[in-house]
Amino acid sequence: MFRSTKALAISNARHLSTSAILRQEAVGTVGTVPVKRPVGGFRGGILGFFFGFSFASALSIYYLQQDNKIASGLLLASVEELQQGTGKISSHLDRLQTVEKELAALKSSGAIKDDVTKVRGEMKKVYDGLHLELLDLRAHVWGVEQDLQKVVKTGESVDLT
Template sequence: MLSRFSASARIASSLPMRPVLAAGRRYESTLKVGDAASTSSARPAQEAPKKKRPIGGFRGGLVGFLLGVTSAGAFGFVYLIDEYQRATSLVLSSVDELEKSSQKVREYVKKIEVVESDLRKVQQNGATLQQLAQLKADWRKQNDILTRDHLELKAHVWELEQDVDSAMGRTSSAKPKPSK
């Protein structure tokens, strides 16, 4: 009988073991996967040890959490730096444009100052309407004086011609008409 048991034990050890649960106990079955007619020996397996709560799960969760927080922080930091660089470049371009426009404004202000100084010179050297009216009145007065003096001289020359003609015994011509 011993040989029979040892032969069945040999066969059982060569077959794959499947755990079977029955009535709260664990049994192992040595049924061959394709062979339903083969012998099976059902023997109680070792008592299942009581489950201990592994502390490694907590450690793994903590490490995973820290790894996730660190990687999220790193990606957030990289994103923040990228956004900061974009914002800085936009501000820098705005400052450059502002500098160019302020330079244009300075040039316009210089041109306006030159025109204002030229205008002041023209105002100082130019004549006003009142001065022009006074100048026109003076010119008319001088013109009238010159015309009167011219007529007086013409009349005097005519009188001299008359005296010369009477002294020479010629007939005198008619008195000339005054011209305006």
């Protein structure tokens, strides 16, 4: 437990020495010796940070590109559906335009209600005129029958004019 004086002299001499080897040697220290970090350790931390950052950035860019591809595909499908719908609507509009043209042609060539009532009135006049002529003809035929019966009964000749 007691140190010899020679050992004390050597330990004191070591503390007082200025050589590089003796300075690094720690004699009689209590606890752990602090270890000097090399300068590259700081660089390694920065390099690790940049490596992790670049890896995370690359991974996020990859996922963003995948999402972009999916969204582009969905958008393209929507555009194609819209084109098909637009084609159907334009074909329906073409059919409607042809129907409207045919309807306009029928309206221009068809009779209007006023025309129909006008023609109906004219037909009534013609029918009434024919009815009157028929009545006149019957009256004339009746007169001829009367004259004929007179002739048959009397045997005389009758002037037909």
